[in-house]
Amino acid sequence: MAIQPKKHDMPVQDAKQRAKNFNEVALGYTDEIAVAEAARCLNCKNRPCVEGCPVNIRIPDFITKVKHGDFEGAYDIISESSSLPAVCGRVCPQETQCESKCTLGIKFEPVGIGRLERFVADYHNSNFTGETTVPQSNGHRVAVVGSGPSGLACAGDLAKKGYKVTIFEALHLAGGVLVYGIPEFRLPKEIVAKEVDGLRKLGVDVQTNVVIGKTLTVDELFGMGYEAVFIGSGAGLPRFMGIPGESLKGVYSANEFLTRSNLMKAYSGHSKTPIMHAKRVAVVGGGNVAMDAARTALRLGAEKVYIVYRRSMEEIPARREEVEHARDEGIQFEILRNPVEILGYNNPENKRDPANGFVKGIKLIKCELGEPDARGRRRPVEIPDSEYVMDVDCVIMSIGTSPNPLIKNTTEGLVVNSHGGIVVEEATGKTSKEGVYAGGDAVTGAATVILAMGAGKTAARAIDEYISRKNKKGEQAAE
Amino acid sequence: MYKIVRKRVLNPTVTMMDIDAPLVAAKALAGQFIILRVNDDSERIPLTVAGYDRVKGTVRIIFQVVGESTMSLNDKQEGDFICDFVGPLGRPTETAGIKKVCIVGGGVGCAIALPVAQRFKELGAEVHSIIGFRNKDLVILEDEFKACSDKLTIVTDDGSYGTKGVVTMPLKQDIESGERYDLVMAIGPVIMMKFVVETTRPYNIPTTVSMNPIMIDGTGMCGGCRLTVGGKTKFACVDGPDFNGFEVDFDEAMLRSTMYADFEKREREEYCNLFKKEVR
Incomplete structure (x- = not known):
């Protein structure tokens, strides 16, 4: 049988329709499509895809199970390496990871590994009826700070080993960026809630409304009897550009805009948290968060949404699928443009005009690509005298974050780098402070869900070794 | 859930409550604030700590009934619970x-x-x-x-x-x-x-x-509470809420505080109408 050169298409909601609702865009493979897509895998000997996966899922093995219709078997294989398959199958940048290495991809389109992962996880979530077995307790307690991808992964792995784990979450809802950042149409919150429930079933205690660094400090956690602490507190304060007009009404950070819409449910229309329903929106930045903000603005009723990005489409850092979905929905890409000023409305005749102080436009300057920077990306160079004004009533800054200072400022002996990220030993997640481990955006700065999850798993292994070793030593000393 | 252990009406629009929150009470210092949510669909609202009792484990809040959120908080009685209460936030x-x-x-x-x-x-x-x-x-x-x-x-x-x-x-x-x-x-x-x-x-x-700007998470994540202080962007939740008054751009802060004036007015009116209906 000849190999089908293209990936099986992902069934999606119609672009026109979905631009007006918050339901999930990608609908997922059916059993038949999944089996057919799995059959495209060559099951090649050197398995490059496994190397391309940050957590080294045994990809060809799970795909073989799918091919034979053993979806639960496939799930078991993925579970060995991943704590959040339903999440990662949706939000991983597969095109730069596993799928970029796929042997089939040399001649044709690579196997749709991400889509298959998602299919397997969704199948398990809606069909699995077995009971979760609560592991035998080993009597040791570990504290996990933050309930985002790294914290959930770390807590899950430790709980499975018999540790009594408490997750401390600053917000009122567990899930971190999965609930406040990534929108419903890309990652339904039901899936995140299921993951958190799964941890609770394993005996993990989730304490919301506790800010480590404020309500309790890391040192106090040790005093409370926790033998190790994992810090997965995520990225921090949003960055702004420092251009005039950023304090005008109608200028948001992407974090604020998305938090209002996602966590506070402003998108649902019957939330008590307000959000601006702007007509013309400029989102500054080219990452996944920028795509999420732009598509959220569109769904909230914007007529025109622009992505303003200073490099070209080649360099845009967002997942390819998000860029394509955004385009299909009608988001306009203003590439090779950099904002120089945000303009506000001001009625000189009437100081009490309610429109005063709101955004009315954004001044952009055209750019061209120059020499590559330290990371090999070509640097944008502004073209003199090329400024022009675009009419918008809302600007969303999505240009990254700088680390949150709360834990650093209250934890003696915790070394951070010049950017404020926590310094760790890469192979273990071990920090400069004994018994303290860290991972995810708190270490790396803004990165991906899968990298954070991987870091959480790595730290869980290291914490298990640390506590086992310490107790062995204790026993020897007692003898 | 956090229990309201005491409620006292200070004047027709200002109410005092003591909330059972031992972890917050143990740490709170003058100048810091807390964030609360009244019900599951409520906003997160920041309120500065008005007092604390480390022995009883209670934190005192005093609030003016101005909008929908504070109205629904004011509807709660002694012995009732509020959904969320987190702190102490900000610097003392x-x-x-x-x-x-x-x-x-x-x-x-x-x-x-x-x-x-x-x-x-x-x-x-x-x-x-x-x-x-x-x-x-x-x-x-x-x-x-x-x-x-x-x-x-x-x-x-x-x-x-x-x-x-x-x-x-x-x-x-x-x-x-x-x-x-x-x-x-x-x-x-x-x-x-x-x-x-x-x-x-x-x-x-x-x-x-x-300073008490509009805030959401209150932990240094969303950036909604930003102010210009000494020409630099500062976040009231982690850098404040206290600032050197000579450096604060007050006009900008006043302007930003009215971002949702329309929404707030509508919500307040809706809530009042609801209340009127119930009374009838």
């Missing part, structure tokens, strides 16, 4: 080296000014308090201020109680009559804090203001 008021301080409070801001005054008193500083209200009916916490102040001046806009006028008048008089304050601490409406700063600036008296 800096008290080091202050021997003589003037606390200036305006309206419901006095609720926040009180624990600051008490803290300075506790640390042995000489405390002068100037508190201002629109009229006699709105005066709150007079006895409490008396107890912790070496000198207390009360002003009302209409002269129905204390001296007629605004807080900056007695402040200016005191300074001109030779009072030497190490610090003036202003807590109240932004416009009041702006004018306190304008009063102290010519005399170069260090002046701290407590």
Whole structure:
């Protein structure tokens, strides 16, 4: 049988329709499509895809199970390496990871590994009826700070080993960026809630409304009897550009805009948290968060949404699928443009005009690509005298974050780098402070869900070794 | 869930509550704030800590009933629960080296000014308090201020109680009559804090203001509470809420605080109508 050169298409909601609702865009493979897509895998000997996966899922093995219709078997294989398959199958940048290495991809389109992962996880979530077995307790307690991808992964792995784990979450809802950042149409919150429930079933205690660094400090956690602490507190304060007009009404950070819409449910229309329903929106930045903000603005009723990005489409850092979905929905890409000023409305005749102080436009300057920077990306160079004004009533800054200072400022002996990220030993997640481990955006700065999850798993292994070793030593000393 | 262990109506629009929150009560210091959510669909609202009892494990909040969220909070009674209560957030008021301080409070801001005054008193500083209200009916916490102040001046806009006028008048008089304050601490409406700063600036008296911008997470994630201080972007939730008054861009802060004025008005009206229906 000849190999089908293209990936099986992902069934999606119609672009026109979905631009007006918050339901999930990608609908997922059916059993038949999944089996057919799995059959495209060559099951090649050197398995490059496994190397391309940050957590080294045994990809060809799970795909073989799918091919034979053993979806639960496939799930078991993925579970060995991943704590959040339903999440990662949706939000991983597969095109730069596993799928970029796929042997089939040399001649044709690579196997749709991400889509298959998602299919397997969704199948398990809606069909699995077995009971979760609560592991035998080993009597040791570990504290996990933050309930985002790294914290959930770390807590899950430790709980499975018999540790009594408490997750401390600053917000009122567990899930971190999965609930406040990534929108419903890309990652339904039901899936995140299921993951958190799964941890609770394993005996993990989730304490919301506790800010480590404020309500309790890391040192106090040790005093409370926790033998190790994992810090997965995520990225921090949003960055702004420092251009005039950023304090005008109608200028948001992407974090604020998305938090209002996602966590506070402003998108649902019957939330008590307000959000601006702007007509013309400029989102500054080219990452996944920028795509999420732009598509959220569109769904909230914007007529025109622009992505303003200073490099070209080649360099845009967002997942390819998000860029394509955004385009299909009608988001306009203003590439090779950099904002120089945000303009506000001001009625000189009437100081009490309610429109005063709101955004009315954004001044952009055209750019061209120059020499590559330290990371090999070509640097944008502004073209003199090329400024022009675009009419918008809302600007969303999505240009990254700088680390949150709360834990650093209250934890003696915790070394951070010049950017404020926590310094760790890469192979273990071990920090400069004994018994303290860290991972995810708190270490790396803004990165991906899968990298954070991987870091959480790595730290869980290291914490298990640390506590086992310490107790062995204790026993020897007692003898 | 967090239990309301005590509720007291201070004046027709201002209510005091003690909330059972032992972890917050153990750590709270004057100048810090908490964030609460009344019900599962409510907003997160920041309120500055108005007091705490480390033994009982309670935190005191005092709030003005202004919008939908504070209305629904005010509907709760002793023994009821609120959904979320997190803190203490922000940095406590800096008290080091202050021997003589003037606390200036305006309206419901006095609720926040009180624990600051008490803290300075506790640390042995000489405390002068100037508190201002629109009229006699709105005066709150007079006895409490008396107890912790070496000198207390009360002003009302209409002269129905204390001296007629605004807080900056007695402040200016005191300074001109030779009072030497190490610090003036202003807590109240932004416009009041702006004018306190304008009063102290010519005399170069260090002046701290407590800012209360719109906030969501309160932990340094969303950036909604940003202010321009000394020409730089600062976040009230992690860098404040106290700032050097001489450096704060008050006009910008006032403008930003009205971002959702329309929405708030609509919500308030809806809530009131709902209430009217229930009464009938």
